Amino acid sequence: MSLDDLQDAVEEQNAELADHAVSLDRETRTELAMLSAALDPEDVDDLVGRAVHQFFDTLVQSGKLDFHLRSEYDATYDEYLSGMSFEEMTGGREFPQTEEDGRRYQY
Template identity: 65%
Template sequence: MSLDDLNAEMEESYAEIGDELAVALDRETRNELALLETALEPEETDELVRRAVHMLFQTTVDSGKLDFQLRSGYDVTYDEYLSGMTFDEMTGADQYPSMDDERRYQF
């Protein structure tokens, strides 16, 4: 897979999610959400869920787990995704022809 594949799948997921998402909660999650709502008093419960997604995303980026998953599945990193170019494209390494080791030292 490649950066183009990642972009295509991201656009597809973004469209599928839409503006609202119905989420089934188990007992533990419902209990934790109720406690957070009581303690933090947000305007809406949705705000806590949005914050939770942001925190999970940031933690995943900071720990390197996102890069690991992206490299494993798409052979790119988060920085490459953000820039829209792979490291080889940024450095120009993909512009040179591959070396033929058998003919490398022949004149």
């Protein structure tokens, strides 16, 4: 295989991706076509799925998903998975702090 073969494969995949169910801009279609030509998956949907999984994992590992979830929903991914808020997990709702608790450390 040569660079020309690669170019042909990318162009062929790019043309097929134009009709893909997900609307893709030109740059994304070209990148997906390159990945498809290089990795030769059985279906391009497999690559899209893998890309979504990788992106999701990156956001989870970096804490960015929690940042967005916290700012939008006031929750984290761990809280979502457990079905409980951090306060519920740690028993904070069972023993709510009162203003008197704030004076414990005053001398």
